[in-house]
Amino acid sequence: MKRRIASAELLILPDGKILAHNLTPEVAAVLRELNSGDKQMKQRAARPKRDELSART
């Protein structure tokens, strides 16, 4: 298949909750900046790549 630009979708609900679909690392980083208290998004934005994981084990 042709290489496509990665895409993600966001939906902001009336109560301010943000839903993300096909969350890419780059979008996770943006969401982490929007809400620095979101621990899970912090983890998602910071997930190491495979070679970094192997180096630790």
Next chain:
Amino acid sequence: MIALESRAELAAERARLARAALADCRLCAHNCGVNRLAGERGRCQAGATARVFSAQIEVGDELELIPTFAIAFSGCDLRCAFCITGADSWNAHRGEPFDPATLAARAADAHTVMILGGEPTIHLPAALEIAAAMPEDMRLVWKTNAHGSAQAREWLAGIFDVWLADYKFGNDSCAWRLARVENYNAVVRENLLWAAGDSELIVRHLLMPGHVDCCWRPIAGWLAENLPGVKVSLRDGYWPAWRAKRTGFLTRSEVGRATGIARECGLHLIP
């Protein structure tokens, strides 16, 4: 008979068998028996050639699986009204053809490779070809609606490291109304019990507005009784999309109640 030792060899051999079996397709529990090689179409409307509508690194899945290189096939055997990928998932002719070796090269940096859809079971030959192209030490995740047949399971045995399986509806009435599928619970339960013996299993349930008591509660009870200790991913990101735009949003109170049910049942929830 030559013993097949590597995952790549096993997957490649089974891909050939599975492709031939498209002549009498019984890969999912709809059990259509159509000849996809001759252009006939069953309920999923898929042909003999698989297409991919998305292939990219993602971090939105369970934390232990990310970053994952997610490869999404077009086409599905279910018709969930709230499907987040809508037309791409339902239309097996969307997306593009692909080369397994190219996908493997693009996946090199990921922690896991996740094969999903739509529903990958209906494209089992292509999914196995992709598995065959991946390095032996890459963790492979089979993301499925758990509506596959016994024949599909036979070809999947021992290939994937993790089954990430949806359990969407806790009763057959909701399954029919929301996804046009019969005998849903019996099929899903059979698949989950099998998967738990074949690989690591993560059961995923997407909470739906208005379905905590009719769907989540019986699912939680069944998991506690039949798969104690299984990893459960309770998702609260219900996206009112596709044909479910009028169903509204999941409320905080529903999420709280669902989490309480999980706690009462002693489920092993994972983020």
